[in-house]
Amino acid sequence: MLGVARICLEATAVSATAVAAHAGPALTSVAPLRRLLLPRLSGVGDRGHVALSFDDGPDPHSTPAFVEALAEYGVKATFFLLGRMLEAAPELGRELLQAGHEVAVHGWEHRPMPLRGPRATFADLARATDLIASVTGEAPRWYRPPYGVLTAPAMRAARRLGLTPVLWTNWGRDWAGGSTPESVLATVTRDxxxxxxxxxxxxxxTSAPGSWRNTLGALPALLEEIDRRGLTVGPLRDHGLDR
Structure with a gap:
């Protein structure tokens, strides 16, 4: 019986190790820990600059309004695109590039990476990366996983595809039901x-219906606040992460 028990314990330990190897990087979703230990992954860049990024587009119902609002302030941003959204509206992807914005990879489907194995993970990232390059004529540089949760297979897939994972330091919780332009602004500027x-x-x-309107409503005040603090704002390509 002791031999059987030992085998069971060893099997459990091996299983736990395998799970940790697969999902261990998901600890990077804990923002304070990530910012302290992995500042570059968090997107900490030049101290005089703020990188502005948007996830989950391109969406014909909302993305053009953001492009217009950003144009009014002369600001460029990085848009992390979902493959399935770009497939449905390829012209929007091209318009983002033509307007001077940067496009990046958010995956094909907005599903948590820990639920996928290595093959499915690579297929998701490769499919999205290839479509973005094909539609826009520009190979993407950055990758942000859904929910900000990385896995070992996702990190390996990104490396194979020449993508650099970048998460974030600040968000507006604009995806949540009950958010308002005021709550988005207060949350994103808190620290x-x-x-x-x-x-x-x-x-x-992938958010509460109509939540993008709160984000759009907060955007002018956010850009004005960044300017008031004497900081510049732009896409990740200008954020100094390569240094």
């Missing part, structure tokens, strides 16, 4: 400082 990467959403395809 905003130079070097921050801001996460917002230009689509409600």
């Amino acid at each position: 905003l400082s130079g070097g921050a990467t801001v996460l917002l959403h230009d689509s409600d395809c």
Whole structure:
């Protein structure tokens, strides 16, 4: 019986190790820990700059309004695109590039990475990356996993595809039901400082219906607040992460 018990314990330990190897990087979803231990992954860049990023588009119902609002302030941003959304609206992807914005990979489907094995993970990232490059004519540089949860297979897939994972330091919780322009602004600026990467959403395809309107409503005040603090704002390509 002791031999059987030992075998069971060893099997349990091996299983636990395998799970940790697969999902261990998901600990990076804990923002304070991530910012302290992995500042580059968090998107901490030049101290005089704030990187502005949007997830979940391109969405014909909402993304054009963000492009227009950003144009009014002369601001460029990084848009993390979902493959399935780009497939449905490829012209929007091209318009983002033509407007001077940067496009990046958010995956094909907005599903948690820990639920996928290595093959499915690579297939998801490769499919999205190939479509973005094909539609826009520009190979994407950055990758942000859904929910900000990385896994070992996702990190390996990103490396194979030449993508650099970047999460965020500040968000507006604009995806939540009950959010308002005021709550989005207050949340995203609560501890905003130079070097921050801001996460917002230009689509409600994975968020509360109509939530993008709160984000859009908060955007002018956010850009004005960043300017008031003497900081510049722009896409990740200008954020100094390569240094």
